[in-house]
Amino acid sequence: MSPMSIFRALLLFGAWLIAGLSVHAQTTRLVVPYPAGGATDSYARQLADELTKRGLQTIVENRPGASGMIAADYVARSKPDGLTLLVGSNSTLVNNAVLFAKMSYDPFKDFVPVAHFGYQPQVLIARANAPFGTIGEYVTYAKANPGKINRASVGSGSITNLCLALLDRAAGIQTTHVPYTGEAPMIQAMLGEQVDVYMGSIAQALPYIQSGKLRALAVFDQVRLDQFPNVPTLKESGYDIDALAWFGFVASAGTPPATVNRLNRLINEVLVTDTFSAKALQLGWIRRTGSADEFGRFIAKENDLWAPLIREMGLAKSM
Structure with a gap:
């Protein structure tokens, strides 16, 4: 050249x-x-x-x-x-x-x-083999076992932590907060039984709920969700807590x-x-x-x- x-x-x-x-x-x-x-x-x-x-x-x-x-x-x-x-x-x-x-x-x-x-829209989700299958059973178990329930969130300042902290106060229960960097790591922790519950989005949890690996306990919104028509809102369950992520x-x-x-x-x-x-x-x-x-x-x-x-x-x- x-x-x-x-x-x-x-x-x-x-x-x-x-x-x-x-x-x-x-x-x-x-x-x-x-x-x-x-x-x-x-x-x-x-x-x-x-x-x-x-x-x-x-x-x-x-x-x-x-x-x-x-x-x-x-x-x-x-x-x-x-x-x-x-x-x-x-x-x-x-x-x-x-x-x-x-x-x-x-x-x-x-x-x-x-x-x-x-x-x-946020949903309170539990691992499939947790010793509770409804929001009422969750509260009852937490009262009988203070601090034993490990609940995950995407950070201390997130709505996923604060709403469950509010539920703790409203229901008179004590749970242990475990922060994660995101929802995907939380789900893996749930599947590995490292945590018992978390509050998260319907999209990420839906496949696992449909397959029976996770359970939906309550919806943190004004109305029930089409994906979970049988899952009550938190207000329907007697707790006046409503928040949007x-x-x-x-x-x-x-x-x-x-x-x-x-x-x-x-x-x-x-x-x-x-x-x-x-x-x-x-x-x-x-x-x-x-x-x-x-x-x-x-x-x-x-x-x-x-x-x-x-x-x-x-x-x-x-x-």
């Missing part, structure tokens, strides 16, 4: 490399605070696929651990350009600020809301409003389609839509609900 041919080849390679780096630099990352394979991760990947089809190159990045604080801190410190979004939740955007004495981010100052995208996107503080509005519009375009709604239901999700400002007001309302309750339970700054 002549020197000129080599030079031209190098120029073409350089142009290709620069173009590739440019595309990568413009990729939007959805940062999930849980391991791959869980309900939240699956939902985020569905959203990423649909956003990519609409011209917003999008990938999912998993950063699990520390009740979501590893992922939240990462996004809080990211460049405010709208290319790095946190899949935020009750725990990362509300509860952690009350529960933990030391935090590396401020959920109310370090983020701007982008879009509320849905919630997961909600999720939405936030970006680092300082992200331009025009960027936030563009992302919100694209995300909502996906959420309102019948095709995506059907996929969401299959994954155990109920979609939510709305403006960035509406999501911000929703977060504030959730803080007004849960922060006093966490303090009342004696859990504030306990971790």
